[in-house]
Amino acid sequence: MQPDENGKFADLEAQTQALNRLTQEVERLNTHRFVTMHNSPLRLILYQFFRGLAFGLGTALGATILVSLLAWWVAQFEFIPIIGDWAVRIVEEIEKAK
Secondary structure (H helix, E strand, C coil), X not given: CCECCCCCECCHHHHHHHHHHHHHHHHHHHCCHHXXXXXXXXXXXXXXXXXXXXXXXXXXXXXXXHHHHHHHHHHCCCCCHHHHHHHHHHHHHHHHHC
């Protein structure tokens, strides 16, 4: 069952066994969830739809948190004339929105 020095199987029995193992492996891979999902267009569309929803929600939530933290951080620089006034206005607008 070992290949010879050229990397080829010497006898037909070994080739048949290798082909059988390869066939079993391909059959096992064809029943994998990832492959079966891509065989059904409806499943694939639903999967991509929910994936897109999760991506969009995560992006919006992450951006909201990041911008609020950035606005809070900038508001701490009241002693810098240009940034301080701008930051105070941003904080006031956020407080009005609440």
